[in-house]
Every structure is written in C-alpha cells, then in structure tokens.
Amino acid sequence: MNEALFIPDSSDKPFAGMVREWYQQQSIVLYRLTGISSDIVDRWANLVLATLNTWDKNRPYLAVHDLSQPGISLQYAALVNFDMMNVGITIEGQTLAEELFDRHPGWRGLVAVNFNLSLSGQTNRTLMNFLNRPNPAVQYKSFYNRNKCLRWLTNGGLSDTQEVKTTGSTAADEDASQPG
Numbered sequence: 001m002n003e004a005l006f007i008p009d010s011s012d013k014p015f016a017g018m019v020r021e022w023y024q025q026q027s028i029v030l031y032r033l034t035g036i037s038s039d040i041v042d043r044w045a046n047l048v049l050a051t052l053n054t055w056d057k058n059r060p061y062l063a064v065h066d067l068s069q070p071g072i073s074l075q076y077a078a079l080v081n082f083d084m085m086n087v088g089i090t091i092e093g094q095t096l097a098e099e100l101f102d103r104h105p106g107w108r109g110l111v112a113v114n115f116n117l118s119l120s121g122q123t124n125r126t127l128m129n130f131l132n133r134p135n136p137a138v139q140y141k142s143f144y145n146r147n148k149c150l151r152w153l154t155n156g157g158l159s160d161t162q163e164v165k166t167t168g169s170t171a172a173d174e175d176a177s178q179p180g
Helices: 038-054 073-079 091-103 119-130 146-154 161-167
Strands: 010-015 018-023 028-033 061-066 109-114 138-143
Touching (some): 010 038, 018 038, 028 038, 028 146, 038 073, 038 091, 061 146, 109 146, 138 146
Parallel strands (some): 028 061, 061 109
Antiparallel strands (some): 010 018, 018 028
C-alpha cells in the first residue's frame, strides 16, 4: 500500500534550533527541533502558546512535536523533566495551555510526538507512553515516523490498525497509543 506523502504548505525558522512547517491548508503545525538548549525550549513554549491563542477554536489543534533529529530527544527530555507529553512544552506553558483549553469547552487538541529509532528515542518514547497526562482536552500519541504522525492527525486521532497489518510493518514501525 502506498503511504501518502505529506508535503508542507509552508515552512519557516522562527528562531535558531526550530523549524515550523504547516500542512493541510494550515490545519496541522509541525515543530521540528534542530538544536536544543533551555533557551530554545523556552522560546518553543512561547511559540506554541502564541499559536494556541490565535488558533481557530472551532477546529482541533493538531500538532507534531518532532524530536527525531539525532541527539535531540534525550537532551529535550532532561530539559523538560521528562514531561514530553506536554502541549505547552514547559510546566508554565502547560498550565497556560490547559487554561486556554478550559476557557473553550469542546475544543480539543491532538499532539503527535515523533522520535527516531536510536536508543534514546526508543527510551523516551517508552517513558512517554508510560506517563499519562490526565487532561481530556488533549490527546497524545508517539511515533517513529513523521508521515504516520501526520496521517494520525489527518484522521482526527483515529488509528488505522488495518493498514499496519496490511503493510506488514514491524513492531518498531508501529505507532503506540497512549494509555488512558
């Protein structure tokens, strides 16, 4: 089965260490870390909050947090106290994001987190799947493939398990659902 190829509508570099891409007529935002530091993490949190504030609350917030660049995910995990299931990136950002979702009942978000298949990527994905954030407005799922992230978001958070069986993907290629 041919996998849909997702091509960004637009791309920019809001600051050093971050690439932002928009997909599906700007209905999906992808944040790709290309560098990592506490300043980058703080700036990313501010960027996400600005995006959330301007997002049309009649449409779900659909985002990919792409941590697949080699050497990124483990350092990122340490900088955010291993809280990688966090729409707001930092603790303060999470609080502000949850307040925003609470002010708009019925508004929901889907966040796909993309890791690479390195040992640190696999470790972080396992940790992320073990830890569960209890906010019902935002659903998280982790992947090892950017296209699968985008497909999950395009499908509104529904998993396509039939396609996984059809393509004969290995366990390492399959996406893992969040508990809860």
